[in-house]
Amino acid sequence: MENGADKSGQDKSRLDSNDDFLNQEKSHPKWDTRPPRSKGSQSEPRAESEPETPDVVPTPPQKPAELEPEPPETAPQPPEKPEPGGEEKMLPDPRSAEMPADQMPAEETACRDRLKALGVEFEEHKAEHDAQIGCSIPYPIILKTLGKSIGISPGAELNCPMAEAAAHFMHDVVQAAAKAELGADLKSVNQASAFVCRPRNGTRKLSEHAFGNALDIASFTLSDSRNVEVGPAPPEKDAKFLDTVRKAACGPFKTVLGPGADPDHALHLHLDLEPRRHGGTFCQ
Numbered sequence: 001m002e003n004g005a006d007k008s009g010q011d012k013s014r015l016d017s018n019d020d021f022l023n024q025e026k027s028h029p030k031w032d033t034r035p036p037r038s039k040g041s042q043s044e045p046r047a048e049s050e051p052e053t054p055d056v057v058p059t060p061p062q063k064p065a066e067l068e069p070e071p072p073e074t075a076p077q078p079p080e081k082p083e084p085g086g087e088e089k090m091l092p093d094p095r096s097a098e099m100p101a102d103q104m105p106a107e108e109t110a111c112r113d114r115l116k117a118l119g120v121e122f123e124e125h126k127a128e129h130d131a132q133i134g135c136s137i138p139y140p141i142i143l144k145t146l147g148k149s150i151g152i153s154p155g156a157e158l159n160c161p162m163a164e165a166a167a168h169f170m171h172d173v174v175q176a177a178a179k180a181e182l183g184a185d186l187k188s189v190n191q192a193s194a195f196v197c198r199p200r201n202g203t204r205k206l207s208e209h210a211f212g213n214a215l216d217i218a219s220f221t222l223s224d225s226r227n228v229e230v231g232p233a234p235p236e237k238d239a240k241f242l243d244t245v246r247k248a249a250c251g252p253f254k255t256v257l258g259p260g261a262d263p264d265h266a267l268h269l270h271l272d273l274e275p276r277r278h279g280g281t282f283c284q
């Protein structure tokens with residue numbers, strides 16, 4: 001509220017500049033079949049680049065190695081040593097190769113059917129693909145609303161599962177929290193970024209935004225026209241509402257970051273569906 005003046009639209013790039021850089025230690029998608037660290041680590045700086053967040057506690061020995069021998073989460077290494085000439089090259093992500101098929105897969109059409117059943121309005125969007133950077137969404141949609149009575153502004157380009165998770169969350173959780181904590185209905189969600197083709201700031205790993213798999217929320221507008229802004233020091237009642245929402249987001253979303261997590265998330269809530277080993281979450 002206090003510093004709301006500089007928060008809207010034009011400031012997106014800053015709001016968005018460094019999403020999830022804290023959490024990348026935990027991102028070892030199950031389908032990431034590369035043998036962990038089998039070759040010279042020069043080509044795989046991913047795990048070493050972010051010392052801030054040790055993965056699930058340094059692997060306890062009793063943990064059965066189910067899928068692959070997990071390398072011990074070694075002691076944090078010095079952050080990011082840029083390799084000569086290799087700085088701009090993104091680390092590979094299997095999702096980068098995803099291209100639209102001639103016919104939309106059944107799971108995508110089923111997802112759209114569920115959105116319609118929720119009263120969500122959306123439009124199809126052309127596939128996004130940037131071979132250079134590695135971002136890709138084969139079947140993006142533009143969310144126009146999050147349900148029969150919940151708007152989103154501006155429209156958000158997302159993959160369908162993320163759109164569906166967002167719609168459910170607003171309907172099931174945020175709406176109830178707004179009523180309980182603030183005595184009003186949730187009217188609209190003001191998003192700061194959805195699909196953006198970029199890496200995580202300061203890293204060579206692609207952001208979940210690059211797959212339309214993340215949504216940044218700057219504020220919530222209520223039915224009485226109040227605007228509840230995500231920020232470091234919200235008014236007390238707003239704080240309770242925001243806290244409830246943030247805690248409840250952990251689970252439905254696999255990554256939840258916001259004010260206090262790091263300076264780059266001081267003014268928005270980052271939610272994503274990043275696939276993680278063992279279905280884990282990272283919420284901070």
Ligand SMILES: [Zn+2]
Pocket residue numbers: 016019020193209214215216269270271
């Ligand atoms: Zn984000």
